[in-house]
Amino acid sequence: MPEEAVGTVIYINGPVVKAAGMAEASMMELVYVSEERLAGEIIALEEDVATIQVYEDTTGIKPGMPVFRSGSPLAVELGPGLVGQVLDGIGRPLTVMWEKQGPFLRRGLQVPTLDRDKKWPFVPVVSPGDEVKPGDILGVVQETPLLEHRIVVPEGAAGEVVRIAPEGEYTVTEAIAVIRTDGGEREITMMRRWPVRRLHPLKERLKPSVPLITGQRVLDVLFPLAKGGAAAIPGGFGAGKTVLQHQLASWSDADVIIYIGCGERGNEMTDVLRQFPKLQDPRTGRPLMERTILIANTSNMPVTARESSIYTGVTIAEYFRDMGYHVALMADSTSRWAEAVREIAGRLEEMPVEEGFPAYLPARLAEFYERAGYGKVAEDRYGSVTIIGAVSPPGGDFTEPVTQHTKRFVRTFWALDKRLAFARHFPAVSWIDSYSEYVDDIAPWWEEKYGVDWKGLRQRALSILARESELQKIVQIIGPDALPDEQRLVLHVASMIKEGFLQQNALDPVDRYSTPEKELKLLELLMHYEERARALVRHGLPIYRIQGMKVNRLLLTARHEIHNDKLEELEKLREQMDAEFDALEKEVVHPGEVKA
């Protein structure tokens, strides 16, 4: 904690404050402005004048007020007690702030991220005399029923365990181990402090090869994301970015979820806080909150802390990754973060390049997305950070700088289409503009696990959709009835795929999450339908007979009528479908003729 004032405020312009007498300070150092101790970070130094971005409202700050140094960069506290928390952009727990301040946020409150008094049940896994190195597990804390918090050996602490705490309850600041390192004996507590702006590298980076299963059919089957990969969700307002991000946070098969509400609506965070303790993880049946950490810097909270919220979030993600967990991080929205960067740049009178953004915007975006990755964290443990960033392009125009630069650094692109949203086709993921570069990397996983030609199935669905989109251009000119029946069948099947497979109702208790088995079976069923219908149409069956089949409505409603654990009903549906096709077949295929 800073004791003596070193600098003096000389200039205030919104969140940007300049202070003189700061010759000893260093770039990115955390400082405190005025007796109220408003946290800020040094973002420029010129002779003895430091430019500081202040994380809180600066109203009333005057020239002559003191500035205190902390001696270290902005960092976040890590340890047991993070899970289930709601933190602001600089890591302060908002529930504690509410208790202390009431419902409105007031500035100048300093609260540590981790509760200093709470005792955690620690179980050691090493013994005195063991040789340990960074990354090894010293002991574990069952933080929530869903998550075992692993206390690992910090960087630079290789050596012999001199002392390890016996099983018992400890606070995060009590020593739980002593390690004899080359530099002497070192006490280890359960709490760490990591600077947020620095990448914490993976021990060994590996190629992502396992999909992040999201339970969202259009994503898992058509545009998959790998664990350790990065994806972007661009979409204009009302296209459903936030609902999709909430779906991902709810149903993704990650061990830890970090959800960053960056410059978004306050009620959205409230919604997560209200829902997640009630929603159950489909794999364990436990409340989702037991694996979730929220970072909330809503649109009306200080813009500078919005800028840092992204880094606070990804640093926490790396911390859990190093325990050997798969972490999925959702940032909603990276555009608001980019705007915060722009606002600070503007106040520093930096040269704007595109749309007022500074020249280093792409570099900042790259730094962030590169913190995603999959790899080895210790001899026998693997971990990953998957990053999913929402992008809010002004006017829904994807050619704007944030969308364009983001595209360069992510390999899965889920483009949301406003026209789909208007027709309440949700998730409004465009099958034309979206893509995934992980398809080949994860195809073997699907084949090994489910014995299905996932890639082939996916390709068939995509080509039908692509053909439909071509045909629609003709339909706009001559109408659908002028097309030959085989082409009209493409339109018909494509609309079945859209309504019966791609659409997914986030509010429907059955439909909102599909197991991979259901995803595969449903699409297989639709492809089987297409195959049989095509054969009949080729034999001259009029298209209206296909359009009038009884099974159509059942196929379209299967996604919300058939539960994940009652997939045998899909088998029955298939039999029913085959029976109906068989009957139609008798009309057009004469005995002895070879079936297509």
Next chain:
Amino acid sequence: MVTAGRRVYLGVEEISGPLVFVRGVKDVGYGEIAEVVTSSGEVRRGRVLIVDGDRAVIQVFEGTGNISTKRARVRFTGEPMTVKVSEEMLGRVFDGTGRPIDGGPPPMGGEERDINGSPINPTSRLYPENFIQTGISAIDGMNTLIRGQKLPIFSTSGLPHNRLAAQIVRQATIPGEEEAFVIVFAAMGVKHDEAAFFQESFRESGALENVVMFLNLADDPSIERTITPRVALTVAEYLAFDCDKHVLVILTDMTNYCEALREVATARGDVPTRKGYPGYLYSDLASIYERAGRIQGSKGSITQIPILTMPNNDITHPVPDLTGYITEGQIVLDPRLHQQGIYPPIAVLPSLSRLMKDGIGEGYTREDHPNLANQLYASYARVQQIRNIAAIIGEEELSSVDKKYLRFGEFFEQEFLNQGDANRTIEETLDLGWKALGLLPVEELPRLKREQIEKYYHPWG
């Protein structure tokens, strides 16, 4: 320099647009209020935007006309801009900065509050989930308004957005609750007759006693508009969270507000982004729109209905665009429907209520509501596609199903949307929705559950 009452007057160094530059200041804080006294003794208020050593930049709310560098004097109050809030403000009319203009004295008592308020801690919010019945089918059925929501009306010149807002104010009720809404009305740069229209409408419905009006009219100083919504919302927060009232806030016209903000930004040389608006327009609008909702420990609520006119009816213009990113949906008005004489001319497809999902359905409105709304959306979207095709190949060439869609579209617009001043219950709205769907064959209604079809679906026509 610091003297009792801080009655220190300083000369003006430079004037540029709405900004006044002062040198020689001491002990002046960022954001505090300064008073500029003109040579004729008139006092104008302004806010400190930048403090640079002994120099300060002040944004003057009431305009810088008639301020001279030689004779004007500036003094600093040491306080941020405040407004005195009390329940006595109900039934009164104030100017855009909170001074009474209805001939009455300033309200007695009350306490001074910073007009900038403080952000609500997201963990202390209560999620809004009470359905507000506005009596308007396009809203109640398709874009339901929820108590504590911020739901703007996106309009354009010549459309009846004022009539719609007045109708919502008149008809808004929570079914099963007696208590009426209290109205806080803030006008930014609106014409005299528009303000008079609202006043008349409040009077007719007998609501005037429950209304606080803040009027910055078209010929009032434009910079003053940058504080009007903040003054209004400070009063609204007091009424909602201190007095436990349900407050409905009408803010009109937010486009005028944004233009005033742009004027200040340009004068101080901020980096312009789209259409010359400053990069912080999003954050600035959020500091207004986020002052809505419910908080734990208070029975009151703030529901916001901002109105904005889209220049050139362009929804991608920065003002509607950034608004839509912050608010919980939008009600979009459509000139095409208006020309056809349909009132209210609500374009349901681009309209949206994000909080609808939590305030409708079983236990709120009726169990079929979510799926019914979903199906109406999907079917009406299909109507638009078929109309496009019909425009090219002619209606006769359409398939019989497509023709049914056109009839459905016609009924939906003429009967469901078009309702004039009628005040419909939610049941009437939902039943009318089912009647419209009765024009379509059941195969075309996959978004409805089997049991809902059995209960409500009656094919006709």
